[in-house]
Amino acid sequence: MNVRRRRISGIAVTAATALGLGTLSACSSDSSAASNTDKFDVVASFYPMEYLAEQIGGDHVNVTTLTEPGQEPHDLELSAKQTAQMGEADAVLYLKSLQPAVDEAIAQSDVQTKIDAAALTKLEDHGDVEHDHGGEEHADEHAEEEHAEGGEHALDPHVWLDPVKYAEIAEGVAESFEKADPDHADDYRKNAEALAKKLGGLDTAFKNGLAKTDTKVFFTNHAAFGYLAERYGLTQEAINGLDPESEPSPARIKELQEEAKADGVTTVFYETLVSDKTAKTLANDAGLKTDVLDPLEGITDKSKGEDYVGVMEANLKALETALGAK
Numbered sequence: 134m135n136v137r138r139r140r141i142s143g144i145a146v147t148a149a150t151a152l153g154l155g156t157l158s159a160c161s162s163d164s165s166a167a168s169n170t171d172k173f174d175v176v177a178s179f180y181p182m183e184y185l186a187e188q189i190g191g192d193h194v195n196v197t198t199l200t201e202p203g204q205e206p207h208d209l210e211l212s213a214k215q216t217a218q219m220g221e222a223d224a225v226l227y228l229k230s231l232q233p234a235v236d237e238a239i240a241q242s243d244v245q246t247k248i249d250a251a252a253l254t255k256l257e258d259h260g261d262v263e264h265d266h267g268g269e270e271h272a273d274e275h276a277e278e279e280h281a282e283g284g285e286h287a288l289d290p291h292v293w294l295d296p297v298k299y300a301e302i303a304e305g306v307a308e309s310f311e312k313a314d315p316d317h318a319d320d321y322r323k324n325a326e327a328l329a330k331k332l333g334g335l336d337t338a339f340k341n342g343l344a345k346t347d348t349k350v351f352f353t354n355h356a357a358f359g360y361l362a363e364r365y366g367l368t369q370e371a372i373n374g375l376d377p378e379s380e381p382s383p384a385r386i387k388e389l390q391e392e393a394k395a396d397g398v399t400t401v402f403y404e405t406l407v408s409d410k411t412a413k414t415l416a417n418d419a420g421l422k423t424d425v426l427d428p429l430e431g432i433t434d435k436s437k438g439e440d441y442v443g444v445m446e447a448n449l450k451a452l453e454t455a456l457g458a459k
Contacts, residue, residue, distance in 0.1 A: 173314045176219050178227035178235045179206040180431045181293040182250060184441045186226050188328045189307050193317040197222075199235060206231060206430060211238050220244050224313055226306060231290045246313040253305030254298045256288040259359030294429060295360035296339065296445065300332040335445055339365050342449050347457030348397040352389065352421075354404060354412050357428040361448075367456075372401070372411055381411060390419040400455035402426035405435045424451050 172195040177183035179200040186196045199215060200206050209232050211219075216238045219225060224246035227235050239247055292298040307325035311318035343365045351362075356371035370392065372381050381389075392398065400422045403412035409423060416423045427436060427444050438444035452458075 173224070173310070173317070174222045176222045176225045176244075178225075178232055179209075181299070181429065181441070182226040182228060185250075185299075185303050185306050185328075189303060189310055189321055189324050191320060191324045193314065193320060194310075200232075200431075210234050216242070224248060224309065226250065228290055228292075230288065246309060248306055248309045250292070250302045250306070251288075251290070254292055254301040256290065256292060257360070257363075258287065259289040259356065289359050291357050291428065292360055293441075294358055294445075295364045296332045296336040297364060298360060300329055300336075303328055303332065331442055335442060336364075338446070339449055342453050342458055343367065343456065345459040346453075347459075348399075349456065350392070350396040350398050351426075351452065351455055352393070352398055352401045352412075352415070353426060354402065354407060354409075355428075357404070358426065367452075368396075370398075372415055381415065386415055386418055389415055393419050393421060397457070398455075399457070400424050400451075402451070402455070404428055405433065405437075422455075424455060426451055 173190060173193055174195045175186045175190060175197070177186050177196055177198045179198065183196055183198045186194060190196065199211065199219075200209055211234050219238060220242045222244055225239055225242070225244050226248045227239060227250065229236055229249045229251045292302065303325060307321050310321045314321070339361075349366060350368045350370060351358075352370050352372065354372055356369060358369050361367070362369040370389065372385065372389065398421065401412040401416045401419075402424055403409040403426075405425055405427050412423050415421065425437065426448055427438075429441060429444050429448075432438075432440065432444070436444050437447035
């Protein structure tokens with residue numbers, strides 16, 4: 134997918150719970166705290182990366198994030214101070230292609246350990262999911278934006294919404310931590326194994342919870358759930374595809390109304406920090422409900438959970454209700 138026009142939520146300064154992995158180190162969104170501590174200093178680009186660093190690093194790491202609460206990760210611009218301090222950290226954990234400013238700064242940085250989450254699992258192109266119902270004009274626009282990005286295909290970066298892929302990334306992060314900070318390798322391994330069990334349990338919960346449902350189709354304001362849908366045999370239909378805050382065309386609304394009747398769709402999902410106007414427009418016209426399906430780009434006071442696992446559990450409950458789980 135093309136993420137340039139993506140409206141993305143901000144992130145919390147820390148994950149609120151340690152999921153039984155022990156006391157986490159103090160974390161800060163102020164990158165001035167990112168270096169020169171007596172711990173393994175890790176700079177994370179945004180919440181899903183921050184969460185992995187905290188869970189795997191435990192009390193051996195000092196984790197800071199480049200993305201302040203309320204910021205859109207993709208549109209992040211780094212200050213000269215942030216860029217300089219990144220080079221003083223022991224490691225940086227990021228998802229290449231999501232934040233161009235971060236990619237550029239890391240490429241120019243002298244930080245010894247650079248961990249690209251996108252290289253630790255396989256990214257896929259879910260572009261056709263986003264615009265195959267949007268009409269020829271929408272598809273052409275998508276193609277033009279992909280061309281402007283300099284690539285033939287836009288790979289969907291939302292891998293963290295698939296617990297299996299997220300676990301693959303976590304495994305790679307742990308290996309990088311062990312290599313970069315061998316004195317604490319055993320603890321990193323234990324923490325990673327504990328996290329893997331949590332993510333495995335989450336995967337099992339999704340498999341069991343969504344195995345038998347009245348419908349497999351769900352509507353979203355924006356196509357952020359391609360990996361999740363693919364993992365659990367669901368079909369994601371996005372109202373707008375590329376731009377969650379634009380108004381859908383009357384033709385698109387009519388098409389979705391018809392599909393809702395044909396596939397037994399009950400609910401239109403929207404994101405916590407994105408306007409629900411579009412979702413409610415469709416819901417009102419089609420006689421559907423609205424609810425939140427959180428893409429987990431950040432934890433805020435509006436999140437239906439205190440951390441990654443908590444919000445994913447809330448997402449599962451929302452999907453079970455909307456899809457008519459047995």
